[in-house]
Amino acid sequence: MGRSPCCEKAHTNKGAWTKEEDDRLIAYIRAHGEGCWRSLPKAAGLLRCGKSCRLRWINYLRPDLKRGNFTEEEDELIIKLHSLLGNKWSLIAGRLPGRTDNEIKNYWNTHIRRKLLSRGVDPVTHRPINEQPPANITISFEKGDEDCKISALEKPFKLQEPQFKIPDLNLELCISPPFQEEPLIKPVKREAGVCFSCSLGLPKSPECKCSNFLGLSSGFLDFRSVEMK
DNA sequence: AAGCAAGTCAACCGCCTCGGA
DNA sequence: CTCCGAGGCGGTTGACTTGCT
Numbered sequence: 001m002g003r004s005p006c007c008e009k010a011h012t013n014k015g016a017w018t019k020e021e022d023d024r025l026i027a028y029i030r031a032h033g034e035g036c037w038r039s040l041p042k043a044a045g046l047l048r049c050g051k052s053c054r055l056r057w058i059n060y061l062r063p064d065l066k067r068g069n070f071t072e073e074e075d076e077l078i079i080k081l082h083s084l085l086g087n088k089w090s091l092i093a094g095r096l097p098g099r100t101d102n103e104i105k106n107y108w109n110t111h112i113r114r115k116l117l118s119r120g121v122d123p124v125t126h127r128p129i130n131e132q133p134p135a136n137i138t139i140s141f142e143k144g145d146e147d148c149k150i151s152a153l154e155k156p157f158k159l160q161e162p163q164f165k166i167p168d169l170n171l172e173l174c175i176s177p178p179f180q181e182e183p184l185i186k187p188v189k190r191e192a193g194v195c196f197s198c199s200l201g202l203p204k205s206p207e208c209k210c211s212n213f214l215g216l217s218s219g220f221l222d223f224r225s226v227e228m229k
Numbered sequence: 230a231a232g233c234a235a236g237t238c239a240a241c242c243g244c245c246t247c248g249g250a
Numbered sequence: 251c252t253c254c255g256a257g258g259c260g261g262t263t264g265a266c267t268t269g270c271t
Contacts, residue, residue, distance in 0.1 A: 014241075015240075016239075051242095055240065059239075060239075102238085102239075106237070107237095107238090110236065110238080
């Protein structure tokens with residue numbers, strides 16, 4: 001027996017939401033809060049799949065959404081976060097108040113990709129397009145793969161080199177402490193409460209009280225500053 | 230004005246993760 | 251420990267809009 005579908009597709013609407021459906025969903029969530037999405041459509045009198053309701057609320061109806069164009073600062077932040085996290089849109093969205101993962105994903109694919117390409121930067125690797133990847137480096141993450149072990153032991157110093165980045169490695173970096181064995185640049189002890197702008201090397205905000213943090217300007221990025229939700 | 234191509238973005242699909250039974 | 255269901259996520263689709271010929 002297979003998994004039961006998330007909703008009874010035969011009796012659900014699909015496609016664009018109507019004003020009335022939006023109103024019903026907003027009214028229900030205002031009254032009861034976000035809760036069990038599976039049972040919400042029936043309770044709210046909507047002929048929609050629970051997932052569809054959730055998506056509509058999160059991506060479009062939530063009152064805290066910031067509609068409108070992305071600012072230049074947001075652009076740069078997205079680019080930096082993408083270089084660290086890859087296509088982890090929800091994580092990126094978590095750092096941009098009022099923006100949704102779907103919005104950022106669309107914006108990336110329509111605007112930022114082109115922007116980076118026009119700068120001569122590969123939007124996937126964040127490296128110059130005409131730069132040849134280093135020869136004879138093959139990294140595999142297959143378990144038991146000897147190449148993987150060798151490469152992982154031989155190449156960690158590469159993390160200190162801004163010109164060399166392994167895109168698939170980014171995700172690992174963001175959830176793992178930086179390589180610690182004989183670091184070329186000794187990490188300075190992080191002060192408590194470093195704001196996210198400083199951790200990314202962005203200009204300080206007026207309320208920023210951080211000091212002495214190794215941001216991008218110092219050439220060393222503390223990947224642990226990008227915390228999971 | 231009409232037709233077409235390219236761009237945009239809301240919504241869907243299917244897989245993955247996590248927590249509870 | 252295993253199974254199952256719900257929620258969450260990223261990739262993709264397709265309807266709609268805009269710009270160009």
